[in-house]
Amino acid sequence: MPIQPSPEGTYGTRGMGPKWLQRLFEPLAKRGIASYRKTGGRNRMATMMGFPVVLLTTKGARSGEERTVSLGGFADGDDAWLVVASMGGSARHPAWFKNMVQHPDEIWLEVGSQKMKVTCESLVGKAREDALSRIAAISARYGGYQKKTDREIPIVRLTRISG
Secondary structure, three states, rough: OOOOOOOOOOOOEOOOOOOOHHHHHHHHHHHHHHHHHOOOOHHHHEOOOOOOEEEEEEEOOOOOOOOEEEOOOEEOOOEEEEEOOOHHHHHOOOHHHHHHHHOOOOOEEEOOOEEEEEEEEEEOOHHHHHHHHHHHHHHHHHHHHHHOOOOOOEEEEEEEEOO
């Protein structure tokens, strides 16, 4: 199934905090991404809070500009990874998820030193529940995010198509 956004919620956490705080951390995030790329993912950013980190590059939904974020990425077989659009249990979807919905053919994933073009697929029903259970076994934090919001938190499978 192509990527499908669930409705946004009516309550949840504040996500990444106020805009001024996000702007404060933006240079640090960019430095972390540059370091990840320079070391092929073998820096201290390669795992965060007990889970593996990947870099996701999307095309901005409104701007059309390339956007890269670091996320928890969970292997799902040889050529697929799962990412969770939790934003810490926020009522809103993260920007990277909205970008994927608008531009599903413009998504790249970096895992270690490998950069690949990927397709995206929303997991639903039992497949989503099973994936969330596997992810929560690696990082319990992800299991608790759904309890913080009435929004169904999307889980997306990214599958390599090239690279």
